[in-house]
């Protein structure tokens with residue numbers, strides 16, 4: 001059996017992408033780019049999904065609004081303590097990204113048609129290049145600093161265009177970090193890095209894991225975890 005994709009039209013939430021997978025056991029909802037995506041077991045009745053959607057309307061509406069992709073135009077900027085990007089009218093016909101010290105300029109031809117979806121995708125891809133560039137410069141270095149400070153070890157670090165998670169750590173102690181981390185406040189970047197370092201000791205989210213993370217954060221990590229919920233791996 002292969003996975004099956006369909007669209008469910010919800011009266012309030014609009015179009016919901018439904019993916020039925022043969023090996024999935026649970027219903028999971030994910031909101032990305034202003035769209036709700038539901039993954040469910042192959043034989044799961046659609047009515048069950050509808051009921052879950054109905055019971056979570058307010059929460060889902062909030063997430064849809066928060067993750068809806070912004071239109072990139074001359075007024076578009078991205079600002080965080082370690083990343084800054086703005087657009088600039090270029091004197092030629094090239095779309096180009098330049099930057100140093102975390103400040104990037106996306107140069108676009110003065111005639112750029114921002115209403116064109118291909119153009120939006122092209123600009124989004126260019127911005128991702130800048131995010132990746134910045135992420136590679138600062139995240140592995142910061143992880144090494146924190147690991148040395150807390151006397152913890154990891155085997156490897158990679159930086160990825162990951163939307164599903166801010167970070168992850170596998171059983172071999174290899175840590176993967178999302179390029180979108182550079183859009184977070186510094187204390188939340190550190191929270192994610194410390195979280196992944198704790199996974200080199202405990203692979204689960206057991207009470208021992210949280211105790212260790214609280215110790216590394218020097219404060220209740222729960223508060224930081226709650227703050228992180230208002231950010232999304234997107235822009």
Ligand SMILES: [Zn+2]
Pocket residue numbers: 195199205
């Ligand atoms: Zn975790």
